[in-house]
Amino acid sequence: MTYLLAGSLETAPAGERFRALVESQDILQLPGAHNGLAAIQVKRAGFQAAYLSGAAMSASMGLPDLGIISVEDVCFFIRQTARASGLPVLVDGDTGYGEALNVMHMVRAFEDAGAAAVHLEDQLLPKKCGHLNDKKLAAPQDMAAKIAAAAKARRHLYIVARTDAAASEGMEGAVARAKLYLEAGADAIFPEALTTPEMFREFARQVDAPLLANMTEFGRTPFLTAQEFQELGYSMVIWPVSSLRVAARAQEQLYATIRDTGATKAILEQMQTRAELYDTIGYHEFEALDASIIATALP
Known part of the structure; x- marks a missing residue:
């Protein structure tokens, strides 16, 4: 049933449905869906949630993933994927499109468009794909302020804090940032571009929170299955750009x-x-x- 048809509308807020899935025993598998049709196919394949990648949205518009697209651009994709499938959708919020007030605007706009969850990253603009080199990081306290702003603005949106610190600050720096972001109000942590199963396991050992793994192709992370990520201590896994790569x-x-x-x-x-x-x-x-x-x- 598509979103316009009788009986197809969900009554619980999307963020609450997403939270319940994260808290279930099995790892939440989130295939990327770069448009409404892909989101319907994700649902028909039996998945309970979907992911909306900034890289996939940018590429769909013929643009590189450098933080160029706007909040309204992303809301156009959220409306497609969430309404077409009825699934709770985790959305890539890049760096929040500015500072604290911009982040608050983004949170409300994403919720109104139908998003269930968002992840924010601690890079500076122009941001890069997490698996590229020479990423510039925001100060930890500046990122924590954005997370606090997102938590203050949300009604139900599930907030995932992404840290790209492992490449430049090592495990110690990434873990310290993760703990700070949790204190600021994040619901979960996304440690980006970890390069070995041992790194994933060690991060999970040190950070007591729901964790998200990124199983992107052609990146720094070795190929692991959802089950393997779960055994390493992760609650969610995304395949962000896979659908776009196949379609392209x-x-x-x-x-x-x-x-x-x-x-x-x-x-x-x-x-x-x-x-x-x-x-x-x-x-x-x-x-x-x-x-x-x-x-x-x-x-």
Whole structure:
């Protein structure tokens, strides 16, 4: 059932639903969904929540992930993913789009758009993907002030504090920052770009809070399964840009085929059919709803 259809609306706030999933015994698996259609597919695959990546949103707009996109740009994606799927969505809030007051505005805007959770990172603009080098970090107290502002502004939003400190300040610095951010009001911690299972385990040993792991491809983190992350002490795991990477490669192949052959026939078997697409987006359910409304309208 899509978000416009009767009986499809959730009554509990999204943040509360997300918190309950984090507190369950199994690790919360959060595949990236870069648009509304992907979010529906995440739900149909059986997942209970989704992730909205800043890198995926930026790339969808033809932009690099350097903190260029705005709060309103992100809200456009939140409305798609949350409404289309009905799932609680964890959203990449980058550095909060400014200082404390900007963070408070972001929190309210994200909640109004339908977000369940947000993560904020302790980089300075222009921020970078966490798995790149030469990241510039904000002072710990400045980041803590942003977390406190987010906690003050929220109604239900679940707040994850991301620290990129491991690369430049080591485990000791990352752990110290994490503890400070928890004191400021964060619900969970996201230690970015840890490079070995041992680092993940050690961070979990030292930080007593729900933890989020990032299983991005082509980065610094070795490939681990959700179960392996859970055994290392993590409550959540994201695959942030995977859906976009797969879709982008498929589109490259499509356009190359049209260019080389003047047709799409050679790639037809790789396409979702019209019937499959209509089934995914609930086309006929919308038709049935439309017919029922027309049938009951007064003359």
